[in-house]
Amino acid sequence: MTIEPTRLHILTYAQTLRGGGVELAMLRLAAGWIAAGHRVTLVVGAAEGPLMANVPAGVERVAIGSRRYLAMLALPVIVRRRCPDILFCPGNHYTAVAAWTALWLRGSRPPIVGKVSNAPDRADHGRLFAAGYRAWMALHGRFLDHAVAMTAATGVAAAAAMRMAGRISVIANPPAMPHPPAHPGVPAAPPVVATDRPYILGVGRLVVQKRWDRLVAAIPRLARRDIVLAILGDGPERPALQAQAAALGVADRVLLPGHAADPFPAMTHACVLALPSEYEGVPGVLREALSVGTPVVATRSSVAVDEIVTDASLGSIVDCDDQDALVVALDHWLADDVVRPAPVVPPGADSAARYLALFHSLVTA
Template sequence: MKKLLIILHDLSAGGAEKMMARLAKALVDAGNDVTLLMLTGGGIHAAHLDPRVKKVELHSPRSVRAVPALTRFLRANRFDAQLAALTHVNVVAIVAAALSGTLARLHVSERNAFSHDRHVNPDFMVRMAYRVAPLLYRMIPNPVICVSRGVAQDLVDTTLARRQDVTIADNPVLDNDFREKTPGLPRHRWLLEKSGTVIVAVGRLAPQKGFDTLITAFAALPDRDARLIIFGEGALRAELLEQAKQLGVAERFDLPGYADDPLAEVAAADCFVLSSRFEGSPNALVEALSTGTPVVATRCPHGPQDILVGGLVAPLVAVDDPIALAQAIAEQLSIPRDLQRQSRLDAAARFMSASAVQTYLKALIGSPSS
C-alpha cells in the first residue's frame, strides 16, 4: 500500500476536478491510502467523493495564498507520491514542495492544451502561473503527467519543456463495469418522451467548446424537426440563446443547465457532438462513446483524433466549420444507430478506471501496481 496525495484547487464542476475525484477512488480501489487536498474547498464533486478518500480543505481565499498552509501540511504528513492538477495549482504545489523538502515526491499534471489554455483565464495570478510553469517544469525532478499525447507534444512544442520533461497517463473516465450497466432514465422532456431526432452536447458554455459553431451547424441540418440540447452552464448562455433566436431555431434548442446524470441523457439521444476548438483529452467524448450513441467530433487539438483513432471510430471534422459539422451529423443520423456501436464501446474501454489507474501508478511510483 502506498500513501498518495492529490492536490486540487477545489472540486468544482470542471472536467479536471471530476477526473481527480475518480482517480482518487480508483487509486483506493487499487489498494492505496489516498488523501485529496483542496487549496480552497467545496465544489459540486465534493459530495460524490468516495468516502474512503481522506479529504482535506485548506480554505485559502486564493490558491497562491495557500503556499504556507500547504507547506506546513507537506512537512507534517509524509506521502510516497504527491500529484497536483491544473497549471496554477501546479505552481503552488511546486513552491510548497520545495519549501517542505518534498519536491522529489511531487508530480504535476497538465489537463489541457497549454498553448490554448494559457489565454483563457484573464486573472493576473493565473496568467503569471502560466508564464512561470514551463520553467519550473524543466527544474522539477519528475516529468509532467499529461492526459494525452497531444497535450504532451503541445507542451514540448510551445514551451521550454523538453521531451524528457513529460509523460502520459490516461484519464480514469469510466467505471470498470460500464459495458454491463443499464443507462438511467433521461430527465429532459425531449429525451424522456421522444417525438423526433435529438442531438446533444455537454460542456461549459465557453468559447473553447465551440457551441456557437454547433448551433450554426444545427440550423443548417436538413431535418427541420430535429432538436438540440446542450447540457452545461457558463458565461455564454445569453449569447447562445440569442444566436439560436437569430437563426430561427430557438424553439428547437435548449440550455437546461448541468445534468445530474449526463450519461443517461446522452444514451437516449440520437447523436452526441463535440464541437470544441481545443481540448486535452475530452472526457465527455469518452463518456458518449461508452453509451454506444453515435458521435461526431472536431479534429481539435488535442484528444479526439487519438480517442477516435483518426476518424475510424467516428467522424472528425475541421474546427469552426459548421457546414462540415452539419454534414457529418446528418450522415450519422442517416445510418443505422448500431452500425459501429461495438467500435465505440471498444474505443471507450481504454479509459476504464482499472486500466487508467495503472498508467498513473507507473508515473507516480514507477510501478503499475500498488
C-alpha cells in the same frame, strides 16, 4: 515470499468540485488508489459543487475555505503538515500551485507528478500570449519530477514543450462508468434530457473554451428541423447561449438542463455527441460516447482527437473555424439511414495501478 509494496500517502488538490473533467478524473484515480490500500488526501479551496458526490469514501478532505485560485497558494503549508509521499497535480490549471509549492518547500518537498490535461499549444492564444505560455511550459521540468500525458501524441508534444524528455509517461484517464440502476422499489431518476425529439448532445462546462455557440449557430442550418440541441453542464456562458438561441429563433430547440452526474443515458439515446471546442487536452467525453456506440463530431481541438476518432465510422473531425463543415458533419450523422458505430472499449482500466507503479518508482528512487 512476495513483498507488499509500501502504503503511499498521496496528496492532490482542486480549486472546487463544481465540475470539470480534470477534477472528475482525479476523483476516479483517488478511488482506485484507496481501493488498492493507499491513503489519499484531497485539498480543496472550497468544498462545494456537484462533484462532491463523487469524492470516494476514505478520502481525507482539507478545505482551505475559499474558491479563489490564489487561496490555493496555501498548499505548501498543508503539504508540510501532512507529509505526503507524493504530490499529484491533476492538470495544467493547477501547475502554478505546484510550482509555488516546489519553490516554497525546496528540498523538503515530496516528488511532484503533474498530469497534462491541455494541449501544450493553445489555439485561443494570440502571438504574444502564446510566446509567454510556451515560456511557462518550458519551466515545468524545473518543478515537476514527472509528468503524465493521456495519449502518445500529447506525450510527445508535452515532452518537447515542457523540456521533460524521459520524464513523461502515457497513462489514459480511468474510464467513466454508468451509474448502476436503481434498486428495486426505488424510483428511477427522471431523464436528464427531457424531450421526445431526436437530439444532438453536448457534455461539458458552459465556458468559452468549449465554443457551444458553434453548435447553437448550427441548429437553424440543419436539414432536419426536428432536431434539438441539449448541453449537459453549467457555467458562466449560460446567459449568452440562451440569448443566442433566442436571437436565432431556436430557443425551443436548445436545452440546457445543467450538470448531469451520469451522462451515459443521455449519450446512449443521442443521435450524435458534438464537441466544438477551441482547444482541448484529451477529451474523455468522446471516448465515453463511443463506448456506448454514439457517433461523435468534434473540432480538431487537440492532437488527441485524431487518436480517439480513429476511423470515419466512429465520427467526423472538422477544423475549429469551419462552421460549414460542422453543419455538414452533423447532417451526415443525423440522417435516417446512418449506421451507428459499434461500441468502443475505452482504455484506462488499469490507470490507477499504473500511477501507483510510477509513484512507487519516484518514492524509492
